[in-house]
Amino acid sequence: MKRSIEDTPIVFIGAGNLATNLAKALYRKGFRIVQVYSRTEESARILADAVEAEFTTDLGEVVTNAQLYIVSLTDSAFIQLLPQIAARKEGALLVHTAGSIPMDVWQGATSRYGVLYPMQTFSKLQDTDFSQIPFFIEACTVEDAEFLKKIASILSQKVYDSTSEQRRSLHLAAVFTCNFTNHMYALAAELLQKYHLPFDTMLPLIDETSHKVHTLQPKEAQTGPALRCDQNVIDSHLAMLADEPQMQEIYRLLSEDIHRLVSED
């Protein structure tokens, strides 16, 4: 009987937001997750239960006969635990999922390694639809790269080769488009709460702002007082933020920088 790629025994090292969503998505597509490791038992058990896998909180008990190990830890934990993770897994393919860590970090610790980086923001609270998420793939050999691309293609229509350098750049850009953007929402929520106004009044504006850059360059899509150099409005906003020096500084810096981009034209 020919075995399909979904039969590849997979181990997840890590049970955070990304690992949780990726493991569940693979499980839903029929992949076999054999084990989940996490430092905390609760995280390990919850994810393991969701994907019908075993779990462990001891790296020494991670099975050594899986074919693919997907490592999704915080960057610092990964670097620290790498030797233990790689130990006794010669022959298996070991990949990490981090935008910011080069593939070479594996070098010397094991022989078959790579990167499987889905560029998205994940929450355990929400299941992710992977079909439109870009996956960036890197591996030591063409064969392993093809293997990873095959797996990613089962989840997503957007699978790309990427060097470590490109992935690092994408990850930096992603911090701006996702984490910093979300922080703008968080600051607006903080302001609205202070004024006893509901955050959901902002949703049509949030949606339109993200929608516009599908067809316009962000620079072309810009509007507002900073773009118009409407100093009256800017000064009045800065005055409203007098009690929030950190937010005031962000307002000032971003308004100046919007102006910088316009002036470069």
Add this chain to the structure above:
Amino acid sequence: MKRSIEDTPIVFIGAGNLATNLAKALYRKGFRIVQVYSRTEESARILADAVEAEFTTDLGEVVTNAQLYIVSLTDSAFIQLLPQIAARKEGALLVHTAGSIPMDVWQGATSRYGVLYPMQTFSKLQDTDFSQIPFFIEACTVEDAEFLKKIASILSQKVYDSTSEQRRSLHLAAVFTCNFTNHMYALAAELLQKYHLPFDTMLPLIDETSHKVHTLQPKEAQTGPALRCDQNVIDSHLAMLADEPQMQEIYRLLSEDIHRLVSED
């Protein structure tokens, strides 16, 4: 014959992004735009043509017998031109569309006045669907407020009363959710261009980031190196931005501030 509200003769003072989209939306709903004023002839003519109106670049030639004047200029131009705009229009209702300007600015210049503030980001390049856009209404009398709400309700399902104070707060929050968010996209686009990577790889992330805050509070939705206090990644990103001191400062300040919000919990 009973006249319907759409027969109200409307004049637009201003032909910018907001005026253009609002006038076109009213026109499509059957409203009668009789005249468009803009300082620049081209803007005035293009909008007037689109809504079958007359146009002028001379405030002295604005007709005085319309029933509703919708003033949508930059804040500073509006304040400067207000006396001329209001002159000889006693009996008509004059409204402005600015989030940041209190209704009282009209006081003394004319007797019937108000505010019609659609909170959205507009571009002349893209027609706007007004159906989900929140309109914030204020007027001197209950009758005029009802009249403005009736008009807004023909365009949108979301029409609210709002004081000048509330509107000012909404506008400040909107600068964060829209203009500053769009600037995060613009900075990402700048970085990606530098690295010869296409901006559209970011679109699924942008969409998911805006989508998430429909069901999660922005604070709960946050992810990334600043939230995780992943100093390795933060330092590596700051190093990548060494040639872009302004962007580096933004990265540093926003990462600190993400940390501030988390620490407050």
